[in-house]
Amino acid sequence: PDFVLEYPLEWTKTMSGFCLASALRQIMLVENPDIVLILGDTTGIGAGYKWKGLGLKDPVFGLTASEFEAYSRLFWLRMRKMLSAITPTIPVYIALGNHDGESSYDAAREPARFYRQKYFRQPGPESGHAVNQNYFSLSWGENWMGQVMLQLIVLDNESYNPPWMPLIPEQWTLGESQKQWLQNILGQESTWKFACFHHVLGGWPRGTNEAITDYAYGRGPLFTAEDYLPYCSNPEAVEQVTITRWLLEAGVKALFYGHDHIFHSRTVQDNQNRKLLGICVGSTKHVGELLWYEGAIWKKFYGSYGRYWTNTEDGDPLKANFWGPSGYTRLTIDKSGGRVEYVRAANNHPHTNIPPEKKIGQVIASVIL
Numbered sequence: 001p002d003f004v005l006e007y008p009l010e011w012t013k014t015m016s017g018f019c020l021a022s023a024l025r026q027i028m029l030v031e032n033p034d035i036v037l038i039l040g041d042t043t044g045i046g047a048g049y050k051w052k053g054l055g056l057k058d059p060v061f062g063l064t065a066s067e068f069e070a071y072s073r074l075f076w077l078r079m080r081k082m083l084s085a086i087t088p089t090i091p092v093y094i095a096l097g098n099h100d101g102e103s104s105y106d107a108a109r110e111p112a113r114f115y116r117q118k119y120f121r122q123p124g125p126e127s128g129h130a131v132n133q134n135y136f137s138l139s140w141g142e143n144w145m146g147q148v149m150l151q152l153i154v155l156d157n158e159s160y161n162p163p164w165m166p167l168i169p170e171q172w173t174l175g176e177s178q179k180q181w182l183q184n185i186l187g188q189e190s191t192w193k194f195a196c197f198h199h200v201l202g203g204w205p206r207g208t209n210e211a212i213t214d215y216a217y218g219r220g221p222l223f224t225a226e227d228y229l230p231y232c233s234n235p236e237a238v239e240q241v242t243i244t245r246w247l248l249e250a251g252v253k254a255l256f257y258g259h260d261h262i263f264h265s266r267t268v269q270d271n272q273n274r275k276l277l278g279i280c281v282g283s284t285k286h287v288g289e290l291l292w293y294e295g296a297i298w299k300k301f302y303g304s305y306g307r308y309w310t311n312t313e314d315g316d317p318l319k320a321n322f323w324g325p326s327g328y329t330r331l332t333i334d335k336s337g338g339r340v341e342y343v344r345a346a347n348n349h350p351h352t353n354i355p356p357e358k359k360i361g362q363v364i365a366s367v368i369l
Helices: 009-031 065-083 109-119 176-186 239-250 296-302
Strands: 036-038 092-094 136-142 148-154 190-196 254-257 263-269 275-281 327-334 337-344 363-368
Touching: 009 065, 009 327, 065 109, 148 176, 176 239, 239 275, 254 327, 263 363, 275 327, 275 337
Parallel strands: 036 092, 148 190, 190 254, 254 275
Antiparallel strands: 136 148, 263 275, 327 337, 337 363
16 A cells, blocks of 8 residues: 554654664675765754754754753764774764764854764865865875875865855855865876765756745756756856766766765766766665655656555556665775665665565665776
8 A cells, every 4th residue: 555654753853763773784794895985964963943842952943062062072982983883993084064064054053064074074184175075186196107096076065165155056056166176186087087966066946845936956967058947047057067077087986975865876977978977876864765766856856755554556566766764885896897876775764665575685676887
């Protein structure tokens, strides 16, 4: 049957933490990765609307500077403790998301940045990257000619926007300094190049859901000028269009992002037959976002949710075009090439469309590079 189950808020919060713990356990037992990369929304500092449910003050009614500092420390220290299960042996890198408190419009920006740098030090100016450790590039290995084998570029799409939530897709930006740095980094030679950030620098012109029309939330896999034609008078003014062009020209294999809580892969190709995968990496949370999945624009770009218990008129199961929580994305590069896989992280809420026969650790979807 098509059904909805309601759970107490306390149970929901506990399950979200349990699913993350399940993913960390799977990584420790099985994966043995070179790195773990979190693509934003690590802490919840920027999600003040949830604080009251955690027993904290609601920022809508105003917080003092000392309260913002105390909350920022609390949220980052909580994640420091959770991820300490893997950080003694596996480096963890973080791309900033809109719920991490460092967005240009966030009142907690300064203390959020201070405690991130205190508890999760990232590459900074000493290695040629941003002074605030918020964007950087990582390199692994060399071939016989001394060329870097793998380059991973981490971008910050939150810190350089107007001092308000971008109202239209054209207002999202990396900022001039980060864009110049990105161009320089993309000019370096490497066998495999990847880039990642929390969400696209534009997206469809809606808020957290499609009923909200007074700001642009960065939602969706919109990478090219053609994607933005229905939504912008001048699609070339959307920064994502320019960034996509740069990535294609530099030979970047894939652009990874989070924000939309699903696993989805899209191939972008230019007129010179250069290809780039845009991959949304999924989420370890336990609940699917059913309201999002019913949106007309969501269905246009992401397709059908296709839950396993739902049939078409002829009795066949609906085919899913994307996969919901709980899972994590695994990138593997070896002698035979590269592949991206979405792996089940936990046994979770019935709103997921992950087939029930898939067990923790099994691959749900894969893409060959």
